[in-house]
Amino acid sequence: xxxxxxxxxxxxxxxxxxxxxxxxxxxxxxxxxxxxxxxxxxxxxxxxxxxxxxxxxxxxxxxxxxxxxxxxxxxxxxxxxxxxxxxxxxxxxxxxxxxxxxxxxxxxxxxxxxxxxxxxxxxxxxxxxxxxxxxxxxxxxxxxxxxxxxxxxxxxxxxxxxxxxxxxxxxxxxxxxxxxxxxxxxxxxxxxxxxxxxxxxxxxxxxxxxxxxx
Numbered sequence: 120x121x122x123x124x125x126x127x128x129x130x131x132x133x134x135x136x137x138x139x140x141x142x143x144x145x146x147x148x149x150x151x152x153x154x155x156x157x158x159x160x161x162x163x164x165x166x167x168x169x170x171x172x173x174x175x176x177x178x179x180x181x182x183x184x185x186x187x188x189x190x191x192x193x194x195x196x197x198x199x200x201x202x203x204x205x206x207x208x209x210x211x212x213x214x215x216x217x218x219x220x221x222x223x224x225x226x227x228x229x230x231x232x233x234x235x236x237x238x239x240x241x242x243x244x245x246x247x248x249x250x251x252x253x254x255x256x257x258x259x260x261x262x263x264x265x266x267x268x269x270x271x272x273x274x275x276x277x278x279x280x281x282x283x284x285x286x287x288x289x290x291x292x293x294x295x296x297x298x299x300x301x302x303x304x305x306x307x308x309x310x311x312x313x314x315x316x317x318x319x320x321x322x323x324x325x326x327x328x329x330x331x332x333x
Contacts, residue, residue: 120252124186127245131183131238135176138233142167145226154287169280170289172213174273175205176234179242186245196257200266203243204317208310210239212290220291246321250328258322263315270314274307 146167151157157166167173182202185195213235223231250256281288281295288294292306 120248121189124245124249124252125189127241127248128183128186128188131241131245132180132187133183134233134241135180135183135238138230138238139173139177139180141226142173142230142234145230149225153289154284156284157287166280166287166289169276171205171273171277172209172234174269175202175209176238178202178269179206179238183242183245186249191249191253193255197262197265197268199246199257200262200318200321201269203246203321204266204314205270206239206242207317208314210235211313212292212310216292217290247324247328250325251332253329256322256325256329258318258325263318263322266318267311267314270311 143164146163147160151163151166154166157163178198179202182195182199185191218235246257277289277293278295281293286294286296288296292298293303295303298306
């Protein structure tokens, strides 16, 4: 079981890191079609790495690398929760809402299946397998509360960016300009509620697995 965890960690670390890096390369070598006003490399990179997808994949790659090295620091419990839940949300929202709005081309045709398909599956699977051999759980009331910090930081950054760029929002369901503040607030409330619910599901699954394993 321990070897399986490390193997999935290698996959997550390598694929996640590769996709994140390749996305950056694609961003600086092709026009930023989502917002043509971003013409400099700095502007395009900042916009690209402001996507929730990239945040979740970067975190997933780091957590995967830790597992690959056989490490599970207790102080990283919140990061593991965030990696799992954020990637699940990334996969669900993209494949149910956003996929029909985009047709990845060029290098994005390579990175897109990894960031929106493989990573949202492999990282949660890796974490669940690890629960069979973990000495202590990751999900408790304190960690669940702290896990909200990163998504809230991303939300604040996203709306700040939208205001400071005269209307650039990385996702259509967060576009205040086209949807209005009330609709976007509802959408955000729905995503936040989903995040909290998923953390609860993880906590329940963790308890069940660790109870059986012990």
